[in-house]
Amino acid sequence: MPTTHHRRLSDMSGLTPLSATTYTPDPQGAYRALQERWGMVAPVELEPGVHAWLVMGHHELCQVTRNEQVFSCDSHHWRLLQEGAVAPDAGIGPMMFPRESAYFADGDQHRRLRAPIEEALASLDEHRLARLVRQTCFEQIRGFAARGAADLVSEYAAVVSTTTMSSLFGVEDEQRPELRDSLVAMYSAASESVASAIAVERIVTDTLNFRRVAPGDDLMSLFVRHPNLRSDAEIVQAALLMMAAGYEANANWIAQTLRLMLADPRFEGRLRGGRLGLDDALDEALWRDPPMPNMPARYALVDCELGGQLVQRGDALILGIAAANQDARVHTDDSWLEDGNRSHLAWSAGPHGCPAHRPGRMITRTAVDIALHQLHDLRLAIPADELPLLPSPWSRCPPSLPVHFTPPASAPRM
Secondary structure (H helix, E strand, C coil): CCCCECCCHHHCCCCEEHHHHCCCCCHHHHHHHHHHHHCCEEEEEEECCEEEEEECCHHHHHHHHCCCCCEECCHHHCHHHHCCCCCCCCCCHHHHCCCCCHHHCCHHHHHHHHHHHHHHHHHCCHHHHHHHHHHHHHHHHHHHHHHCEEECHHHHHHHHHHHHHHHHHCCCHHHHHHHHHHHHHHCCCHHHHHHHHHHHHHHHHHHHHHHHHCCCCCHHHHHHHCCCCCCHHHHHHHHHHHHHHHHHHHHHHHHHHHHHHHHCHHHHHHHHCCCCCHHHHHHHHHHHCCCCCEEEEEEECCCEEECCEEECCCCEEEEEHHHHHCCHHHCCCCHHHHCCCCCCCCCCCHHHCCCCHHHHHHHHHHHHHHHHHHCEEEEECCCHHHCCCCCCCCCCCCCCCEEEEECCCCCCCC
């Protein structure tokens, strides 16, 4: 068992980079190595010289996400930022620097900024959304069906996700390819994230300006009218939060579920009458490879002890979602009891828990189901353990999922 550590985070050196838990074929092995040395809360390096705590226990992570009085989402409280110890152009900036967004707010401010997002989700016509997703899926499949080969990330999951979010927000057609490429890069290598985040924000701002002049039946127009959003900056950040989070969650969930169903014999057998089905695969993907395995961030408002570590006021804490999902304290040895277990933290917990479970699951389930039924004899083009990974500290989605299948006799139709 690891011993309790009471060293200051700022005094530590030689720490494991956070990306070592994602850019690896064995992420759980990387988390276990940290746990064996430090316990359920471990010091890690975000960038050279920039340290944070990685919270890997299910119980500890729930403590952090449910206690706004001790752990804030507002990165103005981050001591390294206050001291100027993080470069203004740092690669972690797009994910951790403060903004006028519900993601970076607490208490009444958070509730004010979150309300338009919840109302936007409640306003969605699920039948209309389902038609949009189905239409997008079939259009993409028609584009590559005759080849008998495709990349189900760049040609399918990423396109379905960005097209859906772009349509919901009324983004102009000519800007959608750039939006997709920029969102992919924003979550990948730190060296690409800053410029990509700027490009995404520019496209969102262009959409805001267009919809203010020409409002429509879209979520950006709803945000423009909403009294809780008091400035263009707040409108842009609300839209950016929904679009970026929606893209990342849906694209990764689609890709990871397809990978699981094509690579894992339990699910591969499903296509031939096996016991485990699509909904089982959707849930297991959230347990094993959640859309964001490491989620930024909380900031300690007071000195406290967490998981045997002395967390000081101003320290940053990263939510180790994937590690917490594998915490033995929330699992049993009975596979039948595990079926249907949805106590995972893929959508975080507490006041900042993701409110888009229902539409996210519908989008992902529809996309995976259509791919499996339209692409006959679908199989991976390379062994699953040779699939590449994005060099990202936050995401572990493969940037490509090459597959082969039997070309259909005629173009797929809805």
